[in-house]
Amino acid sequence: MPLASAITDLEQLKGHPAVARLVGWNPSAVEGAKFDREEMTIYVERGSIREACAVLREDSACPFDFLSDVTCVDWYPREPRFEVVYHLLSIPKKERVRLKVRLNSSNPVVESLTSLWPGANFFEREVFDLFGVRFSGHPYLRRIMMPEDWEGHPLRKDYPVEGYR
Amino acid sequence: MAHMTPTPVLEPAQDRTMILNMGPQHPSTHGVLRVILEIDGETIVRLMPDIGYLHTGIEKTCEAKFYQQVVPLTDRIDYLCPMTNNLCYVLAVEKLLGLEIPPKAQWLRVLLNELTRINSHLVWLGTHALDIGAMTVFLYCFREREEILKIFEMVSGQRMMTSYFRVGGIALEPPLGFFDRVRDFAGYFPEKVDEYENLLTGNPIWMMRTKGVARMTAEDAVALGATGPTLRGSGVDIDLRRDMPYSSYEKFQFKVPISQEGDVFARYMCRVQELRESIGIVRQALDGMPEGPIKADAPGIVLPDREKMKTQMESLIYHFKIITEGFAVPAGEVYQAVESPRGEMGYYIVSDGTAKPYRVHMRSACFANLQTLAKMCEGKLLADVVAAIGSIDIVLGEIDR
Numbered sequence: 001m002p003l004a005s006a007i008t009d010l011e012q013l014k015g016h017p018a019v020a021r022l023v024g025w026n027p028s029a030v031e032g033a034k035f036d037r038e039e040m041t042i043y044v045e046r047g048s049i050r051e052a053c054a055v056l057r058e059d060s061a062c063p064f065d066f067l068s069d070v071t072c073v074d075w076y077p078r079e080p081r082f083e084v085v086y087h088l089l090s091i092p093k094k095e096r097v098r099l100k101v102r103l104n105s106s107n108p109v110v111e112s113l114t115s116l117w118p119g120a121n122f123f124e125r126e127v128f129d130l131f132g133v134r135f136s137g138h139p140y141l142r143r144i145m146m147p148e149d150w151e152g153h154p155l156r157k158d159y160p161v162e163g164y165r
Numbered sequence: 166m167a168h169m170t171p172t173p174v175l176e177p178a179q180d181r182t183m184i185l186n187m188g189p190q191h192p193s194t195h196g197v198l199r200v201i202l203e204i205d206g207e208t209i210v211r212l213m214p215d216i217g218y219l220h221t222g223i224e225k226t227c228e229a230k231f232y233q234q235v236v237p238l239t240d241r242i243d244y245l246c247p248m249t250n251n252l253c254y255v256l257a258v259e260k261l262l263g264l265e266i267p268p269k270a271q272w273l274r275v276l277l278n279e280l281t282r283i284n285s286h287l288v289w290l291g292t293h294a295l296d297i298g299a300m301t302v303f304l305y306c307f308r309e310r311e312e313i314l315k316i317f318e319m320v321s322g323q324r325m326m327t328s329y330f331r332v333g334g335i336a337l338e339p340p341l342g343f344f345d346r347v348r349d350f351a352g353y354f355p356e357k358v359d360e361y362e363n364l365l366t367g368n369p370i371w372m373m374r375t376k377g378v379a380r381m382t383a384e385d386a387v388a389l390g391a392t393g394p395t396l397r398g399s400g401v402d403i404d405l406r407r408d409m410p411y412s413s414y415e416k417f418q419f420k421v422p423i424s425q426e427g428d429v430f431a432r433y434m435c436r437v438q439e440l441r442e443s444i445g446i447v448r449q450a451l452d453g454m455p456e457g458p459i460k461a462d463a464p465g466i467v468l469p470d471r472e473k474m475k476t477q478m479e480s481l482i483y484h485f486k487i488i489t490e491g492f493a494v495p496a497g498e499v500y501q502a503v504e505s506p507r508g509e510m511g512y513y514i515v516s517d518g519t520a521k522p523y524r525v526h527m528r529s530a531c532f533a534n535l536q537t538l539a540k541m542c543e544g545k546l547l548a549d550v551v552a553a554i555g556s557i558d559i560v561l562g563e564i565d566r
Binding site for chain 1: 216217220222224225229260261262263387388389390391401403408409495497498499500502509511513515523524526528532533535536565566
């Protein structure tokens with residue numbers, strides 16, 4: 001089964017409920033989209049991720065009411081370096097969508113989703129701990145996996161994997 | 166940053182409350198979980214779980230391994246359901262590669278996954294009952310679990326860390342007598358579930374300790390990211406096996422047990438009924454097991470058979486290349502979720518086109534489920550914390566990774 005190539009043209013992807021909803025809400029908040037291996041990815045402008053999630057959550061046709069996962073990918077040394085990845089699930093419609101926010105290494109801050117989904121709390125703490133991405137408006141942004149006095153963020157690509165500390 | 170507090174400390178908010186530390190070494194926390202409680206007499210004012218004691222950096226380790234070498238690591242994040250983690254990981258890699266898996270391998274994966282679910286639920290039931298004070302159930306559950314572990318040993322050579330699935334299929338043809346042994350187990354297991362239910366379901370002490378305890382509404386459960394029986398116990402009807410089927414689950418008939426009450430008893434009933442449904446799926450898998458190969462036809466990715474390797478030059482070369490260099494995976498990313506015994510287990514894998522994953526993230530069901538503990542316990546009695554922890558069914562290895 002050969003892989004179909006990814007579709008990145010926003011016009012072609014407007015059939016997907018999440019893309020249609022977000023473009024209809026605020027076209028400048030959508031930086032791009034990708035449909036690859038049966039999965040939809042939407043790149044959201046960094047300042048509007050919380051509002052974009054609120055819009056998707058309250059959508060009457062296909063409410064993405066469940067936050068499955070928050071994580072991050074480090075593309076060091078490329079800029080923008082960090083991609084924060086959100087996976088949303090629609091429990092009534094059984095649809096998934098992936099939202100991504102790109103962040104520069106100089107000031108990796110993004111708005112927290114804890115006001116929408118309190119369950120984002122642990123996930124965002126984990127990303128903060130292991131990548132050093134900060135979430136503004138998070139109620140308790142402290143390390144969760146590593147000890148409090150640990151230096152550095154282990155899942156960054158420039159973190160040494162051998163040698164003594 | 167040496168001036169920072171070494172561990173989180175909760176300060177009492179009022180004069181009349183005190184801070185109580187539970188764990189990290191406590192028999193009822195099912196691993197090294199520390200729970201910090203602020204209590205007013207017997208009532209809990211605030212509750213904060215403190216995790217990370219078992220963090221081993223598995224996600225970082227994965228980035229240094231070939232795709233196939235990650236499979237044994239996935240066993241080790243959750244020692245109660247190794248096959249579920251194996252399955253989720255290999256499905257994600259197969260989706261990245263665009264591989265088609267032969268029916269027999271898919272059905273065997275389903276069969277082993279349901280045995281894993283039974284195994285995991287048996288350990289949960291035994292230890293949960295033990296926490297609440299019913300000792301006998303523990304011994305009964307471990308008796309049946311032993312048989313499942315023997316079946317796993319028969320098929321994979323290992324009781325717990327099975328690593329039996331491969332990208333593109335499964336490792337080996339099951340040995341002679343395997344299906345008879347599973348059929349035998351599927352035959353007598355439902356009676357054993359009756360036995361556990363006789364001990365617990367109608368038992369007045371059990372009902373007093375579980376009914377109406379640690380309640381959670383459906384809205385709270387969804388907002389906190391709960392999945393699996395923790396979510397279905399609050400009346401939300403979602404099961405990924407039925408709703409977003411993978412590995413041929415759409416060909417099996419089973420019910421998804423739901424309870425509306427949202428208390429410890431509701432979550433208990435969900436899991437006990439799942440035991441019966443799972444054994445039904447095992448029977449269907451045995452009866453309808455298709456014939457055919459157990460590995461995909463993908464020479465550069467799937468290891469060749471031993472026999473071919475000894476006689477055909479081509480196979481020997483492929484074998485050598487796969488072992489020494491791994492196989493390259495086309496660039497891209499996937500998120501694959503399966504219904505593990507504890508909820509939505511998801512793997513998010515990013516490939517940059519090389520033979521090693523660029524990033525592997527495990528979405529752990531317990532990690533999200535644990536956040537519901539504060540909601541369940543705050544304002545309730547101290548003695549019920551143990552029942553609430555047991556009812557979430559946590560595995561700390563999976564939470565800390």
